[in-house]
Amino acid sequence: MPKLISGAEIVFKALEDQKVDYIFGYPGGAVLPIYDELKNHKSIKHILARHEQGAGHAAEGYARSSGKPGVLLVTSGPGATNAVTALTDAYMDSVPLVCISGQVPTHLIGTDAFQECDTTGITRPCTKHNWLVKDVNDLSRILHLAFEVATTGRPGPVLVDIPKDIQFKKGKYKYFKNILKKKLNGKAARKPLNTELDKFIDLIKKSSKPIFYTGGGVINSGPEASKYLRELVSLTGFPITSTLQGLGAYPGDDPQFLGMLGMHGTYEANNAMHDCDLMINIGARFDDRITGKVDEFSPGSKKIHVDIDPSSIGKNIKVDLAIVSDVSELLKSLIKRFKEKNKNFLNSNKQKTSKWWEQIDKWREKKSLNFINSDKIIKPQHAVQRLYELTKNQDTFITTEVGQHQMWAAQHYKFNKPNRWMTSGGLGTMGYGLPAAIGVQIANPGKLVVDIAGEASVLMTMQEMSTAVQYRLPIKIFILNNEYMGMVRQWQELLHERNYSESYTAALPDFVKLAESYGCVGIRAKTPSELDEKIKEMISIDKPVIFDCVVDKAENCFPMIPSGKPHNQMILGPEEEEEISDEGKVLV
Amino acid sequence: MAKSKSAYSVPGKIGKIERHIIVVWVDNEAGVLARIAGLFSGRGYNIESLAVAEVDKKKHISRITIVTEGTPQVIEQINLQLKKLVPVHKVADFKRGEKDILFRELALFKVLGNSKKQEKVKKMCKKFNPVILDKTNKSIVIQVTALRAEIDKLALDLKRLGLISTSRTGSVAMTKGSKIFN
Numbered sequence: 001m002p003k004l005i006s007g008a009e010i011v012f013k014a015l016e017d018q019k020v021d022y023i024f025g026y027p028g029g030a031v032l033p034i035y036d037e038l039k040n041h042k043s044i045k046h047i048l049a050r051h052e053q054g055a056g057h058a059a060e061g062y063a064r065s066s067g068k069p070g071v072l073l074v075t076s077g078p079g080a081t082n083a084v085t086a087l088t089d090a091y092m093d094s095v096p097l098v099c100i101s102g103q104v105p106t107h108l109i110g111t112d113a114f115q116e117c118d119t120t121g122i123t124r125p126c127t128k129h130n131w132l133v134k135d136v137n138d139l140s141r142i143l144h145l146a147f148e149v150a151t152t153g154r155p156g157p158v159l160v161d162i163p164k165d166i167q168f169k170k171g172k173y174k175y176f177k178n179i180l181k182k183k184l185n186g187k188a189a190r191k192p193l194n195t196e197l198d199k200f201i202d203l204i205k206k207s208s209k210p211i212f213y214t215g216g217g218v219i220n221s222g223p224e225a226s227k228y229l230r231e232l233v234s235l236t237g238f239p240i241t242s243t244l245q246g247l248g249a250y251p252g253d254d255p256q257f258l259g260m261l262g263m264h265g266t267y268e269a270n271n272a273m274h275d276c277d278l279m280i281n282i283g284a285r286f287d288d289r290i291t292g293k294v295d296e297f298s299p300g301s302k303k304i305h306v307d308i309d310p311s312s313i314g315k316n317i318k319v320d321l322a323i324v325s326d327v328s329e330l331l332k333s334l335i336k337r338f339k340e341k342n343k344n345f346l347n348s349n350k351q352k353t354s355k356w357w358e359q360i361d362k363w364r365e366k367k368s369l370n371f372i373n374s375d376k377i378i379k380p381q382h383a384v385q386r387l388y389e390l391t392k393n394q395d396t397f398i399t400t401e402v403g404q405h406q407m408w409a410a411q412h413y414k415f416n417k418p419n420r421w422m423t424s425g426g427l428g429t430m431g432y433g434l435p436a437a438i439g440v441q442i443a444n445p446g447k448l449v450v451d452i453a454g455e456a457s458v459l460m461t462m463q464e465m466s467t468a469v470q471y472r473l474p475i476k477i478f479i480l481n482n483e484y485m486g487m488v489r490q491w492q493e494l495l496h497e498r499n500y501s502e503s504y505t506a507a508l509p510d511f512v513k514l515a516e517s518y519g520c521v522g523i524r525a526k527t528p529s530e531l532d533e534k535i536k537e538m539i540s541i542d543k544p545v546i547f548d549c550v551v552d553k554a555e556n557c558f559p560m561i562p563s564g565k566p567h568n569q570m571i572l573g574p575e576e577e578e579e580i581s582d583e584g585k586v587l588v
Numbered sequence: 589m590a591k592s593k594s595a596y597s598v599p600g601k602i603g604k605i606e607r608h609i610i611v612v613w614v615d616n617e618a619g620v621l622a623r624i625a626g627l628f629s630g631r632g633y634n635i636e637s638l639a640v641a642e643v644d645k646k647k648h649i650s651r652i653t654i655v656t657e658g659t660p661q662v663i664e665q666i667n668l669q670l671k672k673l674v675p676v677h678k679v680a681d682f683k684r685g686e687k688d689i690l691f692r693e694l695a696l697f698k699v700l701g702n703s704k705k706q707e708k709v710k711k712m713c714k715k716f717n718p719v720i721l722d723k724t725n726k727s728i729v730i731q732v733t734a735l736r737a738e739i740d741k742l743a744l745d746l747k748r749l750g751l752i753s754t755s756r757t758g759s760v761a762m763t764k765g766s767k768i769f770n
Contacts, residue, residue, distance in 0.1 A: 120619060124619070124623060128674070132618065149674060153672075310668050311665060311669050313668075315661075
């Protein structure tokens, strides 16, 4: 007969069995029994955030840079509602999170008790699943199931709501494994069939204008997937483009890589997507920032879609071959089968795709990421390029906030490894990058972690600098400071007759002094001539740094597809701005 | 003020709308109906009718029958999204009018009127397995089972005879012959 232990202890037993090293959280009345138990479990370290949203994004950063689920511990009521943004963010970007929330005692549920809210009701649409635990004897099964749901199939957040009396009650603990296995239903993946692989290979062989379009699914599938992807791309000699979330799965400086695609993607990537005759989508989801106008999306191509989530297939774009599979699993079998039957493919195929590559090179000549540099004022693109040049020789992890700086980072920072790039793509959460950097640094001690930020975004979760200082996490907050919500300002300039309604922050803090008051280091760069020295100084400091990079206030992020437009109608730069028709403006 | 120029994208072509009956087997646990209903409302799908009850007391399985409308693409999404929910065991999907599926809905009608009117009511309901549940000098409560569209029409006709209250269960479905849903 197993010993009876408290619900709080069951929580930690389950975390220990799930090999959890860190939890991110914030205490409060309804989780105090769990916090009380923390001292008895030395293998689990708690990181105290300054706000539950910060704890949530830190857990996301931890998960995305380590491949392990992030664990979040919050109290009832406001603790849970503050975590909602992070949960939704993780839901949209498929990040495995397990959120444990305290709840008022069961006898008070439904009475509008102090710090009570309907946590499972509120988080139902932003989690893969959630549970309200009403019996302590269900607790261990639910906790292990929670980890299983979060990490299998398409990963995502889950929440376990534990009333305070359940945390005190004594119950049995048991380690449950593979609870979901019995009813798959597309909740977990199956092996790809040979017939599917043969059809895939057949389409590859017939194509003369192919393109790989890869996404975050490759990263989520683990480092192996990225290895196989590189092998397949080199085996076929096909061009490859990546979504925002897929960056790093394929080396950013490789000649076969066309850069990111989509609204702020490169001219060559978007045109190749539009004109191709075979689109191979691996682990991406035909998001509206990628497709633009759906009816005119890549009209002449056959499309293959590999996704672990059956509901991603056919949701936005109809495809010719759909394979529900884990990316790594599929690529492994595909490469094996491909090699067996097509030893000389690359040579025989070079001729077939040579015209296509010529066309791509013509598009490349547009140099769509170019910008007019200045020697008086720091251009934000230049700042990102310098940051890249000065950090590319070490294993660097980049997080971002949301806006222009995020797109410039995606365009100008070249990633060579998976799990090095953490950005809020689906939900577009301003304030994501700073707390995410904290989680990344915890998972990767000794590595350089930089949050490429905007001054507006970073102020949303600035309080987490205090967390970074407390745990001696030497994260670098690299702020491209243009005093505007840059992307809002850009849309207002291009689409709302330069009516800059509420997009200018008239009273910003002095970021250098702010850094000092947090107990970290502040650096400011104002001119291009001092930029390199200051960046080097930032890298050399073994403390958290806030870097205030004062950049051109009027710079816009190009190229750009006004949304609602097909891929071959991009705006390349400021000289083309005047050409947007009224009709075009409506579509953005 | 300038015209609003912020639209995410223009909607694409809209396919033909079809009516489907979707049957879902779920664990009968707290909140499961909210999960299903929330999925529909959150993603902008319609629920025309919904019938739920536990069908297996031992395993705590409930059977939910949902009548919905949408383009083929939307219907496919509904199926796939439902299957992703953790408490969902299986999902069966039928197009309205499929031959080997039986659909039934039960309705209760309360009609005010004297015995003459009540006779007319009974006559009108004759084809739909009428059962008189309650009868007074001035009123009658009658139960019928029929297809959704038939009940729609019947309710309209009964209006003229003094129908004052209608209660309907929503459609339930079952396959013909020895086959079961899987």
